[in-house]
Amino acid sequence: MLNQFLTAYDEVIVATGDNDLREYKLSILTLLTIPIATIVHPTAVISPFTEVGTGCTILANAVININAANGQGCIINNGAIVEHDCIIGDLVNISPHAAIAGHTRIGRKSFIGIGASIIDGIVIGKGVIIGAGAAVIHDIPSYTVVAGEPARSIK
Template sequence: MKRLLIWGAGDQGTVTLDCALAMGQYGEIDFLDMKEKGHREIPGYRIHEEAKVDLEHFLQAYDEVIVAVGSNELREKKITQLKSWGITLATIVHPTAIISPSSCISQGCTLLARAVVNPNARIGIGCIVNTGAIVEHDCVVEDFVNICPGVSIAGHTRIGRKSFIGIGSTVIDDIKVGKEVVIGAGAAVIRDIPDYAVAAGVPAKIR
């Protein structure tokens, strides 16, 4: 069975571990902390320190690596390193997630328990689709997006690169959310949101 390295030993690392264990595809799972984030204790698992390893050679010892950090910026940085070294990115999908055969999930993504990705949706590189989040039919989620638990994104919507969609928020159909946007918790997005905006409320308004 394959060896998996989870790069990130914080909160996102622990939920990624549960997901990877549920998949039953990995015979060994280790952690590598991030200098930028540090780590928490994860009983029963080895946590290597990024500052103490020869990074490229260390990473190459694993069959697959998943970057497990909520920060879109930091996740992009680490995945870019991995790709430049030709290291295989894992795609972690919990067995209770519902993924349409006609959807496309890119490498380096994590889809947690009860996530739903419906027909013809496309999820870009290094995205997180959290617990119970729904990405409806014909949506496009660009690279390095973080979709929080309980989010509902209706059909034909586009979420721009490195955007953050807050917990429990809703995006109606045919909406365009720009790049590096932050949508606040519980927001209802009923109109397009431009690049770099912060929007919150019901209906969501730019702050």
């Protein structure tokens, strides 16, 4: 029944900010061989020399600069900036107005809070949560929650 409904469309998108739920729904679509869309708002600016994975949603006024690579199922929210040479893992959610400086790596299923700033060359592990407005100036290991200026582990 679900397969019949979904095949009525050329492509579908998973529109949830919850990384785990988005991963689950994308995996079902993949198993059902339903084509998955990538959506880019017309005001977003994406370098032609960057990679955007399948199933990504790139919203209004987002900027993704040269040589960046976004994995599958990512959300790059309103006004977010992903600078040059960044590597964004699968299922990452970058909130509105977050700024990711160049040469930064963000691991799979991480969440970058609204207005967070990450300086150049930082490595963020998998499953990291960065709080709203945090200023990240050091690498963050996987499955850590950080907040504050500068960002410090809170969990």
